[in-house]
Amino acid sequence: SLTSLFSLIVFIGHLSDLVCSPFLFSYDSIEFNIQFGCPLLTRQMKQWKINLINFILYEIIISNLSIITWRGFYHFLDSFFYPDNLTMSAGLCLLIGYLLYFPLMYFQTYLEELNLKYDFWTFISINFPQFYRNIRHLLAFLSCVFVWRGYWLLYDEYLYIFEDYYKTYLLFYFISFLFLSLIQTSSSINGPLSNIDDKNQFFPLYPHCYVSIVQRKISQ
Template identity: 50%
Template sequence: MIEWLDTPLGQHRATLPSLYVFSQLILFFIYTNQDRLYDYFIQAESKFFSVIFLQCHTLVTALNYLIQWVSMWTLLDNYTTDDCILMLTISIASILAIIVLTGHSHDLVCSPFIISYDSIEYNVRIETSFITEKMNPFLLHILNYIFYEYIISLLSILAWRGTYKLLDDFLYPNNENMSAIMSLLIGYVLFFIIMYTQFFQNNIDLISTFIQSNYPLFIRNLRHICAFFSCVFLWRGYWILLDLHIATISFVHESPYTYYIIFIIISFIILSIMKTASSINGPMSHINDEYDLFPLYSNCFLVKWFNGKQKSNELPSNLKNMTDIKPFVITSF
Protein backbone atom coordinates (compact mmCIF):
# COMPACT_ATOMS: atom_id res chain seq x y z
CA MET A 1 0.00 0.00 0.00
CA ILE A 2 2.91 2.34 0.74
CA GLU A 3 4.24 1.72 -2.78
CA TRP A 4 0.86 2.50 -4.30
CA LEU A 5 0.61 5.77 -2.37
CA ASP A 6 3.74 6.95 -4.21
CA THR A 7 1.96 6.74 -7.58
CA PRO A 8 0.17 9.79 -9.10
CA LEU A 9 -3.22 8.31 -8.20
CA GLY A 10 -2.08 7.46 -4.68
CA GLN A 11 -0.77 10.99 -4.17
CA HIS A 12 -4.07 12.62 -5.13
CA ARG A 13 -5.37 14.62 -2.17
CA ALA A 14 -8.72 12.78 -2.22
CA THR A 15 -7.19 9.30 -2.14
CA LEU A 16 -6.22 9.05 1.53
CA PRO A 17 -9.50 10.44 2.94
CA SER A 18 -11.43 8.14 0.60
CA LEU A 19 -9.46 5.10 1.76
CA TYR A 20 -10.01 6.06 5.39
CA VAL A 21 -13.77 6.50 4.90
CA PHE A 22 -13.95 3.20 3.00
CA SER A 23 -12.20 1.30 5.78
CA GLN A 24 -14.45 2.90 8.41
CA LEU A 25 -17.58 1.90 6.49
CA ILE A 26 -16.43 -1.72 6.37
CA LEU A 27 -15.60 -1.65 10.08
CA PHE A 28 -19.00 -0.12 10.82
CA PHE A 29 -20.63 -3.04 8.99
CA ILE A 30 -18.50 -5.51 10.97
CA TYR A 31 -19.41 -3.90 14.30
CA THR A 32 -23.15 -3.64 13.65
CA ASN A 33 -23.53 -7.16 12.24
CA GLN A 34 -21.33 -9.06 14.68
CA ASP A 35 -24.25 -10.69 16.52
CA ARG A 36 -25.84 -11.95 13.30
CA LEU A 37 -22.51 -13.26 12.10
CA TYR A 38 -21.84 -14.99 15.41
CA ASP A 39 -25.25 -16.70 15.38
CA TYR A 40 -24.68 -17.77 11.79
CA PHE A 41 -21.33 -19.36 12.67
CA ILE A 42 -22.80 -21.15 15.69
CA GLN A 43 -25.75 -22.55 13.72
CA ALA A 44 -23.82 -23.41 10.55
CA GLU A 45 -24.05 -27.08 9.65
CA SER A 46 -20.81 -27.16 7.66
CA LYS A 47 -17.87 -26.65 10.00
CA PHE A 48 -15.47 -26.51 7.06
CA PHE A 49 -17.40 -23.63 5.50
CA SER A 50 -17.49 -21.86 8.87
CA VAL A 51 -13.71 -22.10 9.18
CA ILE A 52 -13.19 -20.71 5.67
CA PHE A 53 -15.69 -17.91 6.25
CA LEU A 54 -14.10 -17.08 9.62
CA GLN A 55 -10.68 -16.75 7.97
CA CYS A 56 -12.16 -14.50 5.28
CA HIS A 57 -13.70 -12.37 8.03
CA THR A 58 -10.31 -12.15 9.74
CA LEU A 59 -8.57 -11.19 6.49
CA VAL A 60 -11.10 -8.48 5.63
CA THR A 61 -10.86 -7.05 9.15
CA ALA A 62 -7.05 -7.08 9.02
CA LEU A 63 -6.93 -5.35 5.63
CA ASN A 64 -9.33 -2.67 6.85
CA TYR A 65 -7.25 -1.96 9.93
CA LEU A 66 -4.19 -1.77 7.68
CA ILE A 67 -5.91 0.75 5.41
CA GLN A 68 -7.15 2.72 8.42
CA TRP A 69 -3.70 3.02 10.01
CA VAL A 70 -1.71 3.66 6.82
CA SER A 71 -4.13 6.29 5.51
CA MET A 72 -4.36 8.16 8.83
CA TRP A 73 -0.60 7.90 9.47
CA THR A 74 0.16 9.23 5.97
CA LEU A 75 -2.37 12.05 6.35
CA LEU A 76 -0.65 13.09 9.57
CA ASP A 77 2.73 12.94 7.82
CA ASN A 78 1.45 15.14 4.99
CA TYR A 79 -0.46 17.76 6.94
CA THR A 80 1.10 17.98 10.41
CA THR A 81 4.50 18.96 11.75
CA ASP A 82 7.46 16.59 11.81
CA ASP A 83 9.07 18.31 14.80
CA CYS A 84 10.26 15.48 17.05
CA ILE A 85 9.67 17.26 20.37
CA LEU A 86 6.12 18.26 19.47
CA MET A 87 5.32 14.77 18.14
CA LEU A 88 6.71 13.19 21.30
CA THR A 89 4.65 15.56 23.44
CA ILE A 90 1.52 14.61 21.48
CA SER A 91 2.45 10.94 21.86
CA ILE A 92 2.73 11.23 25.65
CA ALA A 93 -0.53 13.21 25.80
CA SER A 94 -2.24 10.51 23.71
CA ILE A 95 -1.07 7.75 26.06
CA LEU A 96 -2.37 9.69 29.06
CA ALA A 97 -5.67 10.37 27.27
CA ILE A 98 -6.14 6.65 26.58
CA ILE A 99 -5.52 5.88 30.27
CA VAL A 100 -8.03 8.55 31.31
CA LEU A 101 -10.69 7.32 28.86
CA THR A 102 -10.31 3.57 29.39
CA GLY A 103 -8.53 3.27 32.73
CA HIS A 104 -5.62 1.39 31.16
CA SER A 105 -3.14 1.53 28.29
CA HIS A 106 -3.68 -2.06 27.16
CA ASP A 107 -5.09 -0.91 23.81
CA LEU A 108 -1.63 0.28 22.76
CA VAL A 109 -0.20 -3.23 22.96
CA CYS A 110 -0.26 -5.64 20.01
CA SER A 111 1.63 -8.68 18.74
CA PRO A 112 3.89 -10.32 19.90
CA PHE A 113 2.33 -9.76 23.34
CA ILE A 114 -1.21 -10.38 22.13
CA ILE A 115 -1.47 -13.76 20.41
CA SER A 116 -4.95 -14.80 19.34
CA TYR A 117 -6.43 -18.15 18.36
CA ASP A 118 -8.65 -18.45 15.28
CA SER A 119 -12.05 -19.29 16.71
CA ILE A 120 -15.60 -18.01 16.71
CA GLU A 121 -15.32 -17.49 20.46
CA TYR A 122 -12.60 -14.84 20.24
CA ASN A 123 -12.81 -13.27 16.79
CA VAL A 124 -16.39 -12.38 15.88
CA ARG A 125 -18.03 -10.50 18.73
CA ILE A 126 -16.26 -7.33 19.79
CA GLU A 127 -16.03 -6.75 23.52
CA THR A 128 -16.82 -3.38 25.03
CA SER A 129 -15.59 -1.64 28.15
CA PHE A 130 -18.91 0.13 28.68
CA ILE A 131 -21.57 -0.89 31.19
CA THR A 132 -24.29 -2.13 28.85
CA GLU A 133 -27.18 -3.23 31.05
CA LYS A 134 -30.58 -2.63 29.41
CA MET A 135 -28.98 -0.97 26.40
CA ASN A 136 -30.08 -1.63 22.83
CA PRO A 137 -27.42 -3.91 21.25
CA PHE A 138 -27.38 -2.01 17.96
CA LEU A 139 -26.80 1.34 19.72
CA LEU A 140 -24.15 -0.30 21.86
CA HIS A 141 -22.27 -1.51 18.78
CA ILE A 142 -22.43 1.98 17.25
CA LEU A 143 -21.16 3.56 20.49
CA ASN A 144 -18.40 0.98 20.72
CA TYR A 145 -17.47 1.58 17.07
CA ILE A 146 -17.25 5.37 17.47
CA PHE A 147 -15.27 5.12 20.70
CA TYR A 148 -12.68 2.62 19.49
CA GLU A 149 -12.39 3.27 15.75
CA TYR A 150 -12.30 7.05 15.93
CA ILE A 151 -11.12 8.11 19.38
CA ILE A 152 -8.93 5.27 20.67
CA SER A 153 -7.64 4.44 17.20
CA LEU A 154 -6.53 8.02 16.50
CA LEU A 155 -4.91 8.34 19.93
CA SER A 156 -3.08 5.03 19.38
CA ILE A 157 -1.77 6.19 16.00
CA LEU A 158 -0.55 9.46 17.53
CA ALA A 159 1.17 7.54 20.35
CA TRP A 160 2.89 5.16 17.93
CA ARG A 161 3.85 7.88 15.47
CA GLY A 162 5.58 10.12 18.01
CA THR A 163 7.52 7.23 19.54
CA TYR A 164 8.51 5.96 16.10
CA LYS A 165 9.76 9.44 15.13
CA LEU A 166 11.84 9.64 18.31
CA LEU A 167 13.63 6.40 17.40
CA ASP A 168 14.16 7.54 13.81
CA ASP A 169 15.88 10.71 15.00
CA PHE A 170 17.97 9.40 17.89
CA LEU A 171 18.64 5.66 17.41
CA TYR A 172 21.52 5.51 14.92
CA PRO A 173 19.83 7.82 12.40
CA ASN A 174 22.77 7.51 9.96
CA ASN A 175 23.00 3.71 10.08
CA GLU A 176 19.70 1.99 9.33
CA ASN A 177 21.02 -1.54 9.80
CA MET A 178 22.39 -0.74 13.24
CA SER A 179 19.21 1.15 14.10
CA ALA A 180 17.10 -1.89 13.17
CA ILE A 181 19.34 -4.30 15.09
CA MET A 182 19.27 -2.13 18.21
CA SER A 183 15.48 -1.77 17.91
CA LEU A 184 15.08 -5.55 17.80
CA LEU A 185 17.55 -6.09 20.63
CA ILE A 186 15.88 -3.59 22.97
CA GLY A 187 12.42 -4.76 21.89
CA TYR A 188 13.10 -8.43 22.63
CA VAL A 189 14.78 -7.70 25.97
CA LEU A 190 11.69 -5.76 27.03
CA PHE A 191 9.41 -8.45 25.60
CA PHE A 192 10.94 -11.36 27.51
CA ILE A 193 11.13 -9.40 30.75
CA ILE A 194 7.51 -8.20 30.57
CA MET A 195 5.92 -11.28 29.03
CA TYR A 196 7.49 -13.88 31.27
CA THR A 197 7.36 -12.00 34.57
CA GLN A 198 3.69 -11.02 34.38
CA PHE A 199 2.81 -14.12 36.42
CA PHE A 200 4.45 -12.38 39.40
CA GLN A 201 2.28 -9.27 39.01
CA ASN A 202 0.19 -10.08 42.09
CA ASN A 203 3.29 -10.73 44.18
CA ILE A 204 4.71 -7.35 43.21
CA ASP A 205 1.46 -5.72 44.31
CA LEU A 206 1.65 -7.45 47.68
CA ILE A 207 5.18 -6.16 48.24
CA SER A 208 4.01 -2.58 47.99
CA THR A 209 0.84 -2.32 50.06
CA PHE A 210 0.73 1.44 49.59
CA ILE A 211 0.69 1.21 45.79
CA GLN A 212 -1.83 -1.64 45.86
CA SER A 213 -4.17 0.29 48.16
CA ASN A 214 -3.93 3.73 46.59
CA TYR A 215 -2.90 3.14 42.99
CA PRO A 216 -4.06 -0.39 42.09
CA LEU A 217 -3.56 0.10 38.34
CA PHE A 218 -0.23 1.92 38.52
CA ILE A 219 2.09 -1.08 38.07
CA ARG A 220 -0.24 -2.68 35.53
CA ASN A 221 -0.31 0.47 33.40
CA LEU A 222 3.44 0.83 33.76
CA ARG A 223 3.82 -2.66 32.33
CA HIS A 224 1.42 -1.85 29.49
CA ILE A 225 3.43 1.24 28.56
CA CYS A 226 6.69 -0.74 28.62
CA ALA A 227 5.03 -3.40 26.46
CA PHE A 228 3.92 -0.67 24.06
CA PHE A 229 7.51 0.56 23.74
CA SER A 230 8.63 -3.02 23.14
CA CYS A 231 6.09 -3.36 20.32
CA VAL A 232 7.29 -0.13 18.69
CA PHE A 233 10.92 -1.27 18.88
CA LEU A 234 10.15 -4.70 17.42
CA TRP A 235 7.84 -3.56 14.62
CA ARG A 236 10.22 -0.76 13.65
CA GLY A 237 13.23 -3.09 13.61
CA TYR A 238 11.60 -5.65 11.35
CA TRP A 239 10.07 -2.96 9.14
CA ILE A 240 13.46 -1.34 8.49
CA LEU A 241 15.13 -4.69 7.75
CA LEU A 242 12.37 -5.62 5.30
CA ASP A 243 12.69 -2.27 3.55
CA LEU A 244 16.48 -2.60 3.35
CA HIS A 245 16.90 -6.24 2.40
CA ILE A 246 13.62 -7.49 0.90
CA ALA A 247 12.12 -4.49 -0.89
CA THR A 248 15.45 -3.81 -2.62
CA ILE A 249 15.72 -7.28 -4.21
CA SER A 250 15.66 -6.81 -7.97
CA PHE A 251 12.57 -8.88 -8.80
CA VAL A 252 10.64 -7.39 -5.86
CA HIS A 253 11.69 -3.86 -6.78
CA GLU A 254 10.59 -4.38 -10.41
CA SER A 255 7.12 -5.76 -9.55
CA PRO A 256 6.40 -4.66 -5.97
CA TYR A 257 2.61 -5.07 -6.13
CA THR A 258 2.76 -8.66 -7.37
CA TYR A 259 5.25 -9.81 -4.78
CA TYR A 260 3.69 -7.93 -1.88
CA ILE A 261 0.34 -9.54 -2.65
CA ILE A 262 2.05 -12.93 -2.84
CA PHE A 263 3.79 -12.28 0.49
CA ILE A 264 0.47 -11.28 2.09
CA ILE A 265 -1.26 -14.43 0.84
CA ILE A 266 1.56 -16.76 1.88
CA SER A 267 1.87 -15.13 5.31
CA PHE A 268 -1.87 -15.32 5.92
CA ILE A 269 -2.02 -18.98 4.85
CA ILE A 270 0.85 -19.87 7.21
CA LEU A 271 -0.81 -18.02 10.08
CA SER A 272 -4.13 -19.71 9.27
CA ILE A 273 -2.50 -23.15 9.36
CA MET A 274 -1.07 -22.22 12.77
CA LYS A 275 -4.56 -20.97 13.76
CA THR A 276 -3.16 -17.56 14.71
CA ALA A 277 -4.16 -15.41 11.70
CA SER A 278 -6.44 -13.39 13.97
CA SER A 279 -3.34 -12.20 15.84
CA ILE A 280 -3.02 -9.60 13.06
CA ASN A 281 -6.00 -7.84 14.66
CA GLY A 282 -5.73 -9.28 18.13
CA PRO A 283 -8.61 -11.10 19.82
CA MET A 284 -11.85 -9.14 19.76
CA SER A 285 -13.12 -10.70 22.98
CA HIS A 286 -11.50 -11.35 26.34
CA ILE A 287 -9.45 -14.52 26.61
CA ASN A 288 -9.99 -16.55 29.76
CA ASP A 289 -6.69 -17.94 31.00
CA GLU A 290 -7.74 -20.80 33.26
CA TYR A 291 -4.16 -21.39 34.38
CA ASP A 292 -3.43 -17.71 35.06
CA LEU A 293 -0.14 -18.08 33.20
CA PHE A 294 -0.54 -14.78 31.37
CA PRO A 295 -2.70 -12.52 33.56
CA LEU A 296 -1.92 -9.36 31.56
CA TYR A 297 -1.45 -10.59 27.98
CA SER A 298 -3.45 -13.77 27.63
CA ASN A 299 -2.00 -16.10 25.03
CA CYS A 300 -5.10 -17.97 23.90
CA PHE A 301 -3.03 -20.08 21.50
CA LEU A 302 -1.14 -21.60 24.45
CA VAL A 303 -4.31 -21.79 26.53
CA LYS A 304 -5.96 -23.84 23.77
CA TRP A 305 -2.83 -25.97 23.54
CA PHE A 306 -2.86 -26.59 27.29
CA ASN A 307 -6.56 -27.48 27.18
CA GLY A 308 -5.91 -30.00 24.43
CA LYS A 309 -3.05 -31.56 26.38
CA GLN A 310 -5.17 -31.70 29.51
CA LYS A 311 -7.97 -33.52 27.71
CA SER A 312 -5.52 -35.98 26.18
CA ASN A 313 -3.98 -36.59 29.62
CA GLU A 314 -7.39 -37.16 31.20
CA LEU A 315 -8.67 -39.47 28.47
CA PRO A 316 -6.67 -42.59 29.46
CA SER A 317 -7.70 -42.11 33.08
CA ASN A 318 -11.36 -41.97 32.09
CA LEU A 319 -11.04 -45.12 29.99
CA LYS A 320 -9.48 -46.97 32.91
CA ASN A 321 -12.14 -45.63 35.32
CA MET A 322 -9.42 -44.24 37.52
CA THR A 323 -10.55 -41.94 40.29
CA ASP A 324 -7.12 -40.46 40.94
CA ILE A 325 -6.59 -38.01 38.09
CA LYS A 326 -3.33 -36.12 38.19
CA PRO A 327 -3.62 -32.41 37.61
CA PHE A 328 -2.17 -30.96 34.43
CA VAL A 329 1.15 -29.25 35.03
CA ILE A 330 3.22 -26.87 32.98
CA THR A 331 6.21 -29.21 32.95
CA SER A 332 4.49 -31.34 30.30
CA PHE A 333 5.05 -28.46 27.88
Protein backbone atom coordinates in the same frame (compact mmCIF):
# COMPACT_ATOMS: atom_id res chain seq x y z
CA SER B 1 1.92 10.87 20.81
CA LEU B 2 2.17 11.77 24.49
CA THR B 3 -1.13 13.62 24.27
CA SER B 4 -2.75 10.57 22.66
CA LEU B 5 -1.23 8.37 25.35
CA PHE B 6 -2.79 10.37 28.15
CA SER B 7 -6.05 10.66 26.22
CA LEU B 8 -6.31 6.87 26.10
CA ILE B 9 -5.96 6.76 29.87
CA VAL B 10 -8.70 9.37 30.21
CA PHE B 11 -11.11 7.58 27.86
CA ILE B 12 -10.65 3.93 28.86
CA GLY B 13 -8.40 4.02 31.93
CA HIS B 14 -5.70 1.71 30.56
CA LEU B 15 -3.11 1.34 27.79
CA SER B 16 -3.63 -2.33 26.96
CA ASP B 17 -5.07 -1.49 23.52
CA LEU B 18 -1.59 -0.36 22.44
CA VAL B 19 -0.15 -3.82 23.05
CA CYS B 20 -0.12 -6.37 20.24
CA SER B 21 2.07 -9.16 18.88
CA PRO B 22 4.45 -10.57 20.10
CA PHE B 23 2.61 -10.25 23.42
CA LEU B 24 -0.79 -11.38 22.17
CA PHE B 25 -1.76 -14.28 19.95
CA SER B 26 -5.20 -15.46 18.99
CA TYR B 27 -6.79 -18.74 18.04
CA ASP B 28 -9.11 -18.59 15.02
CA SER B 29 -12.40 -19.54 16.57
CA ILE B 30 -15.71 -17.87 17.34
CA GLU B 31 -14.99 -18.72 20.95
CA PHE B 32 -11.93 -16.48 20.93
CA ASN B 33 -12.97 -13.67 18.61
CA ILE B 34 -12.61 -10.01 19.46
CA GLN B 35 -15.34 -8.76 21.74
CA PHE B 36 -15.59 -5.20 22.90
CA GLY B 37 -17.54 -4.07 25.89
CA CYS B 38 -18.57 -0.53 26.64
CA PRO B 39 -16.54 0.90 29.56
CA LEU B 40 -19.20 3.53 30.21
CA LEU B 41 -22.26 3.10 32.40
CA THR B 42 -25.08 2.05 30.07
CA ARG B 43 -27.82 0.93 32.41
CA GLN B 44 -31.34 1.24 30.97
CA MET B 45 -30.01 2.20 27.55
CA LYS B 46 -31.24 0.57 24.37
CA GLN B 47 -28.87 -1.82 22.64
CA TRP B 48 -28.54 0.29 19.49
CA LYS B 49 -27.41 3.24 21.60
CA ILE B 50 -24.80 1.08 23.34
CA ASN B 51 -23.60 -0.19 19.95
CA LEU B 52 -23.37 3.38 18.66
CA ILE B 53 -21.36 4.45 21.71
CA ASN B 54 -19.04 1.48 21.21
CA PHE B 55 -18.56 2.32 17.55
CA ILE B 56 -17.74 5.97 18.20
CA LEU B 57 -15.54 5.19 21.20
CA TYR B 58 -13.52 2.33 19.72
CA GLU B 59 -13.63 2.70 15.95
CA ILE B 60 -13.18 6.47 15.83
CA ILE B 61 -11.66 7.77 19.05
CA ILE B 62 -9.58 4.97 20.57
CA SER B 63 -8.37 3.49 17.28
CA ASN B 64 -7.15 6.88 16.07
CA LEU B 65 -5.49 7.67 19.38
CA SER B 66 -3.70 4.31 19.21
CA ILE B 67 -2.56 4.97 15.64
CA ILE B 68 -1.29 8.45 16.54
CA THR B 69 0.62 7.06 19.52
CA TRP B 70 2.24 4.31 17.45
CA ARG B 71 3.05 6.63 14.56
CA GLY B 72 4.50 9.31 16.81
CA PHE B 73 6.87 7.01 18.68
CA TYR B 74 7.86 5.23 15.49
CA HIS B 75 8.76 8.47 13.70
CA PHE B 76 10.57 9.74 16.79
CA LEU B 77 12.84 6.71 16.49
CA ASP B 78 13.21 7.33 12.75
CA SER B 79 14.43 10.86 13.43
CA PHE B 80 16.67 10.37 16.45
CA PHE B 81 17.68 6.70 16.73
CA TYR B 82 20.69 6.33 14.42
CA PRO B 83 18.88 7.64 11.32
CA ASP B 84 22.08 7.40 9.24
CA ASN B 85 22.80 3.77 10.12
CA LEU B 86 19.66 1.71 9.54
CA THR B 87 21.31 -1.62 10.29
CA MET B 88 22.52 -0.47 13.70
CA SER B 89 19.17 1.18 14.36
CA ALA B 90 17.33 -2.04 13.52
CA GLY B 91 19.67 -4.18 15.60
CA LEU B 92 19.38 -1.94 18.66
CA CYS B 93 15.60 -1.81 18.26
CA LEU B 94 15.40 -5.60 18.29
CA LEU B 95 17.79 -5.82 21.24
CA ILE B 96 15.88 -3.28 23.34
CA GLY B 97 12.52 -4.68 22.27
CA TYR B 98 13.34 -8.23 23.30
CA LEU B 99 15.08 -7.14 26.51
CA LEU B 100 11.75 -5.59 27.46
CA TYR B 101 9.68 -8.42 26.03
CA PHE B 102 11.06 -11.47 27.83
CA PRO B 103 10.72 -10.26 31.45
CA LEU B 104 7.34 -8.63 30.77
CA MET B 105 6.06 -11.74 29.01
CA TYR B 106 7.49 -14.63 30.98
CA PHE B 107 7.48 -13.14 34.48
CA GLN B 108 3.85 -12.07 34.40
CA THR B 109 2.82 -14.13 37.40
CA TYR B 110 5.74 -12.81 39.44
CA LEU B 111 4.97 -9.21 38.47
CA GLU B 112 1.29 -9.72 39.27
CA GLU B 113 2.18 -10.90 42.78
CA LEU B 114 4.58 -8.09 43.65
CA ASN B 115 1.84 -6.40 45.64
CA LEU B 116 1.78 -9.43 47.94
CA LYS B 117 5.53 -9.40 48.56
CA TYR B 118 6.50 -5.76 49.02
CA ASP B 119 4.82 -3.09 51.12
CA PHE B 120 5.43 -0.40 48.52
CA TRP B 121 3.61 -2.31 45.79
CA THR B 122 0.85 -3.19 48.24
CA PHE B 123 0.35 0.53 48.81
CA ILE B 124 0.35 1.21 45.06
CA SER B 125 -2.08 -1.62 44.25
CA ILE B 126 -4.54 -0.51 46.91
CA ASN B 127 -4.50 3.21 46.16
CA PHE B 128 -3.70 3.20 42.43
CA PRO B 129 -4.85 -0.20 41.15
CA GLN B 130 -4.54 0.59 37.44
CA PHE B 131 -1.35 2.63 37.64
CA TYR B 132 0.95 -0.37 38.08
CA ARG B 133 -0.58 -2.22 35.13
CA ASN B 134 -0.42 0.87 32.94
CA ILE B 135 3.31 1.08 33.58
CA ARG B 136 3.61 -2.50 32.34
CA HIS B 137 1.33 -1.78 29.37
CA LEU B 138 3.49 1.21 28.47
CA LEU B 139 6.68 -0.85 28.62
CA ALA B 140 5.02 -3.62 26.58
CA PHE B 141 3.91 -1.05 24.00
CA LEU B 142 7.48 0.28 23.74
CA SER B 143 8.71 -3.29 23.34
CA CYS B 144 6.26 -3.81 20.46
CA VAL B 145 7.35 -0.58 18.77
CA PHE B 146 11.05 -1.47 19.03
CA VAL B 147 10.56 -5.05 17.80
CA TRP B 148 8.26 -4.10 14.94
CA ARG B 149 10.49 -1.24 13.83
CA GLY B 150 13.58 -3.44 13.98
CA TYR B 151 12.08 -6.03 11.69
CA TRP B 152 10.53 -3.43 9.38
CA LEU B 153 13.90 -1.74 8.87
CA LEU B 154 15.60 -5.05 8.12
CA TYR B 155 12.87 -6.02 5.66
CA ASP B 156 13.03 -2.64 3.93
CA GLU B 157 16.80 -2.78 3.72
CA TYR B 158 17.50 -6.39 2.78
CA LEU B 159 14.32 -8.11 1.59
CA TYR B 160 14.28 -7.92 -2.20
CA ILE B 161 12.71 -10.39 -4.59
CA PHE B 162 11.11 -8.17 -7.21
CA GLU B 163 12.35 -4.85 -8.51
CA ASP B 164 9.12 -3.23 -7.35
CA TYR B 165 9.21 -3.50 -3.57
CA TYR B 166 5.42 -3.57 -3.20
CA LYS B 167 5.31 -6.86 -5.13
CA THR B 168 7.71 -8.37 -2.60
CA TYR B 169 5.53 -7.24 0.29
CA LEU B 170 2.36 -8.51 -1.39
CA LEU B 171 3.98 -11.90 -1.91
CA PHE B 172 5.08 -12.16 1.71
CA TYR B 173 1.70 -10.90 2.88
CA PHE B 174 -0.09 -13.74 1.12
CA ILE B 175 2.47 -16.32 2.26
CA SER B 176 2.31 -15.10 5.87
CA PHE B 177 -1.47 -14.96 5.93
CA LEU B 178 -1.71 -18.45 4.43
CA PHE B 179 0.69 -19.80 7.05
CA LEU B 180 -1.15 -18.07 9.91
CA SER B 181 -4.44 -19.41 8.58
CA LEU B 182 -3.08 -22.96 8.41
CA ILE B 183 -2.03 -22.85 12.06
CA GLN B 184 -5.31 -21.08 12.93
CA THR B 185 -3.94 -17.84 14.30
CA SER B 186 -4.55 -15.37 11.46
CA SER B 187 -6.82 -13.30 13.72
CA SER B 188 -3.70 -12.31 15.67
CA ILE B 189 -3.08 -9.57 13.12
CA ASN B 190 -6.23 -7.81 14.33
CA GLY B 191 -4.57 -6.54 17.48
CA PRO B 192 -5.64 -6.80 21.12
CA LEU B 193 -7.70 -9.84 22.05
CA SER B 194 -8.54 -9.12 25.64
CA ASN B 195 -11.24 -11.76 26.03
CA ILE B 196 -8.90 -14.76 25.72
CA ASP B 197 -8.17 -16.20 29.14
CA ASP B 198 -5.18 -18.30 30.04
CA LYS B 199 -6.78 -21.11 32.04
CA ASN B 200 -3.37 -22.21 33.28
CA GLN B 201 -2.71 -18.73 34.67
CA PHE B 202 0.80 -18.69 33.24
CA PHE B 203 0.11 -15.39 31.49
CA PRO B 204 -2.47 -13.47 33.55
CA LEU B 205 -1.98 -10.07 31.90
CA TYR B 206 -1.12 -10.90 28.28
CA PRO B 207 -2.87 -14.18 27.44
CA HIS B 208 -0.16 -15.80 25.37
CA CYS B 209 -1.96 -19.15 25.46
CA TYR B 210 -2.10 -20.20 21.81
CA VAL B 211 -0.12 -23.40 22.41
CA SER B 212 -2.29 -24.48 25.35
CA ILE B 213 -5.47 -23.78 23.36
CA VAL B 214 -4.23 -25.87 20.43
CA GLN B 215 -3.24 -28.66 22.81
CA ARG B 216 -6.72 -28.71 24.36
CA LYS B 217 -8.40 -28.64 20.95
CA ILE B 218 -6.32 -31.57 19.71
CA SER B 219 -6.88 -33.62 22.86
CA GLN B 220 -10.67 -33.24 22.73
